Amino acid sequence: xxxxxxxxxxxxxxxxxxxxxxxxxxxxxxxxxxxxxxxxxxxxxxxxxxxxxxxxxxxxxxxxxxxxxxxxxxxxxxxxxxxxxxxxxxxxxxxxxxxxxxxxxxxxxxxxxxxxxxxxxxxxxxxxxxxxxxxxxxxxxxxxxxxxxxxxxxxxxxxxxxxxxxxxxxxxxxxxxxxxxxxxxxxxxxxxxxxxxxxxxxxxxxxxxxxxxxxxxxxxxxxxxxxxxxxxxxxxxxxxxxxxxxxxxxxxxxxxxxxxxxxxxxxxxxxxxxxxxxxxxxxxxxxxxxxxxxxxxxxxxxxxxxxxxxxxxxxxxxxxxxxxxxxxxxxxxxxxxxxxxxxxxxxxxxxxxxxxxxxxxxxxxxxxxxxxxxxxxxxxxxxxxxxxxxxxxxxxxxxxxxxxxxxxxxxxxxxxxxxxxxxxxxxxxxxxxxxxxxxxxxxxxxxxxxxxxxxxxxxxxxxxxxxxxxxxxxxxxxxxxxxxxxxxxxxxx
Numbered sequence: 001x002x003x004x005x006x007x008x009x010x011x012x013x014x015x016x017x018x019x020x021x022x023x024x025x026x027x028x029x030x031x032x033x034x035x036x037x038x039x040x041x042x043x044x045x046x047x048x049x050x051x052x053x054x055x056x057x058x059x060x061x062x063x064x065x066x067x068x069x070x071x072x073x074x075x076x077x078x079x080x081x082x083x084x085x086x087x088x089x090x091x092x093x094x095x096x097x098x099x100x101x102x103x104x105x106x107x108x109x110x111x112x113x114x115x116x117x118x119x120x121x122x123x124x125x126x127x128x129x130x131x132x133x134x135x136x137x138x139x140x141x142x143x144x145x146x147x148x149x150x151x152x153x154x155x156x157x158x159x160x161x162x163x164x165x166x167x168x169x170x171x172x173x174x175x176x177x178x179x180x181x182x183x184x185x186x187x188x189x190x191x192x193x194x195x196x197x198x199x200x201x202x203x204x205x206x207x208x209x210x211x212x213x214x215x216x217x218x219x220x221x222x223x224x225x226x227x228x229x230x231x232x233x234x235x236x237x238x239x240x241x242x243x244x245x246x247x248x249x250x251x252x253x254x255x256x257x258x259x260x261x262x263x264x265x266x267x268x269x270x271x272x273x274x275x276x277x278x279x280x281x282x283x284x285x286x287x288x289x290x291x292x293x294x295x296x297x298x299x300x301x302x303x304x305x306x307x308x309x310x311x312x313x314x315x316x317x318x319x320x321x322x323x324x325x326x327x328x329x330x331x332x333x334x335x336x337x338x339x340x341x342x343x344x345x346x347x348x349x350x351x352x353x354x355x356x357x358x359x360x361x362x363x364x365x366x367x368x369x370x371x372x373x374x375x376x377x378x379x380x381x382x383x384x385x386x387x388x389x390x391x392x393x394x395x396x397x398x399x400x401x402x403x404x405x406x407x408x409x410x411x412x413x414x415x416x417x418x419x420x421x422x423x424x425x426x427x428x429x430x431x432x433x434x435x436x437x438x439x440x441x442x443x444x445x446x447x448x449x450x451x452x453x454x455x456x457x458x459x460x461x462x463x464x465x466x467x468x469x470x471x472x473x474x475x476x477x478x479x480x481x482x483x484x485x486x487x488x489x490x491x492x493x
Contacts, residue, residue: 019171020329020490021162024052025060031067032136032151037109037144043068043277044138045267047243048080048098050155058082061376062098064115065243065267065278066105072278072309073269075241075404076102076115077394078374079350084123094132094153095120101374101396102404103140104239104270104433105278111143112372113394113401113434123153130155142397161329163343163488175329177336179492181219183296185321186408187231188212191304191313198310199272209236209273212430213406214390215319223250229264230392232406232430233271238441239432240271241404242280260286262302269309270402270433271441276309284317294322327490340492345384349377349482353393355436355467358476362400363435371398371436377482379411387411389425395434403434407445419453423463431467439472447480459484 030046045067050060059081066074078100084092098117103110121134132153139146191209199205213231220226225248233240246264253259262284269275284302291297298319305312327336355361355371375393382388389411395403407429414422427445431438449463463480 019164019168020175022329023160023162024157025160026050026052026058026130026155026157028153028155030151030153032138032149033068034138034145034149035147036071036107037146040071040108041069042066042071042074042107044074048155050080055086056084058084058096062100063243064098064102066107066269067267067279068277068308070277071105071107071269072267072275072280072306073105073239073241073271073273074102074107074110074278074402075104075243075267075270075394076100076113077392077404078102078115078396087122090125092123092125092132093120094123094134101372101394101401103143103395103401104241104404105402107145107402109140109144110401111140111145112397112399113143113403114141114396115139116141119151121151121153128157130157140401143401159328159330161327161490163490165343165345165488167341167343172338172341176332176334177327177329177341177490177492178332179335180324180326180328182217182326183321183323184214184216185296185298185319186212187215187229187317187319189231189315189317191236191315193311193313197313198274200274201272203272205272207236209240209271209313210234211240211242212408213242215321217248219250222252224248225250225260227262227264229266230406232404232441233432234430234442235440237271237273238438239402240269240273241406242266242268244268244280244282246282248286256290258288260284260288260298260300262286268306273306274310275306277307279307281305281307282315284315286317286319290323296321296323325491327492329490336492341490342493343488344491345381345486345488347379347381347387348485348487349379349391349461350485351375351377351391351393351480351482353481354479355398356477356479360437360473361476363437367399367435369398369400371395371400371403371434373403373405385413387413389427391427391429395436400434400436403431403436405429405431405443407431407443409445413451416450421451421453421459422448423451423461424448425463425465428470437469437472437474439469439474442470443474444468444470445478447478449480451484457486459486 082096123132217227244266286300409427447465
């Protein structure tokens with residue numbers, strides 16, 4: 001409940017006024033060496049997406065993953081908030097908190113998965129980016145990890161553009177707009193491990209690994225794209241997860257086809273995939289075809305390499321999604337026809353989800369606890385009522401530390417009047433870890449419930465349903481409560 005009230009407070013700061021609105025934000029990375037309960041060291045890389053409503057306060061979403069040591073596959077996700085105080089010009093005292101859930105890779109002392117982090121240090125502002133050093137405390141309250149360490153921090157600043165649901169064309173003429181030329185695709189990949197490849201436990205691996213995930217990219221120039229991708233195992237390595245960032249060179253072949261030459265670095269592990277400390281790299285070639293301005297389909301393949309583990313594999317990949325092409329407002333010469341601009345509705349749901357105990361919930365028959373998860377759901381509305389959804393959740397209580405789930409879905413909202421809406425949703429994806437009984441990892445989650453509109457941008461929802469393993473015994477009831485933030489981005493036809 002405390003975490004939910006904090007989310008309510010933070011989200012209320014996102015309320016917009018009328019017209020087009022700028023939001024200052026930053027993408028922050030960090031590195032620190034954490035000591036586990038048994039004295040083992042684990043290098044932890046952090047990635048935070050932060051909003052800055054003023055020069056002193058910030059908040060946003062955060063994640064951490066193992067990069068060195070022997071715990072590849074250790075991931076946590078949650079929420080970050082902090083304060084900055086300027087000591088002298090462009091030098092700040094920076095202090096903050098992170099709370100979230102996760103774990104994995106059999107990390108000693110992770111308990112139920114709840115992670116708390118407090119930090120304080122110095123941050124030097126260089127304009128478009130900042131660099132700093134801090135001292136942090138990382139604790140798993142329902143486990144035994146309790147570590148103190150020095151870390152380094154770097155962030156890149158940018159501005160994002162939001163809009164109201166109903167656009168006033170006359171108001172838009174005071175802004176110049178340009179296209180971000182970005183894309184969002186769902187991915188399916190198959191890794192083909194070489195003969196003789198062993199698991200983390202030293203057993204010969206015979207199965208290929210199938211993964212589903214998401215990739216988001218944005219053009220820096222017509223030929224250079226930066227992108228972020230994440231994926232989880234659907235078959236062959238129950239519990240494997242990866243997160244990478246990279247760049248690609250784009251060669252235009254025809255009006256509708258392009259060749260992407262890609263390279264990325266990131267973190268991965270779990271599912272007995274031997275990635276050592278967790279550092280991974282990928283290189284690939286992808287042929288992209290856009291039959292319309294919005295639709296994007298790709299096929300290709302490449303090679304996966306674990307930087308200090310024993311898992312290397314060629315892979316094949318197919319993608320399908322959309323060229324999102326969000327608009328940015330700034331001082332540049334206008335590139336967009338004002339008559340083509342429209343407002344696209346999204347919602348972001350800050351979620352607490354409970355798997356209610358059943359005798360199929362865990363592979364450990366001694367566990368009788370409900371499992372608590374936290375995370376986010378991101379919804380893209382196809383019209384006023386129908387939406388597609390993506391979600392990422394991780395356990396923080398219930399003796400299931402290390403469990404995480406990622407799913408895609410389709411949902412429908414029906415207004416009932418007096419601020420109430422009925423909701424129905426069906427999700428499918430992958431979930432594993434923490435001895436949750438998901439079989440091969442493929443899961444589905446039918447849900448239904450109700451929401452109440454608190455304001456134009458905020459609502460509260462309660463949903464109930466089932467979590468079911470598609471190729472396992474898991475069958476448990478689910479309760480989902482969420483604070484829902486509505487926002488709009490600008491697009492052009």
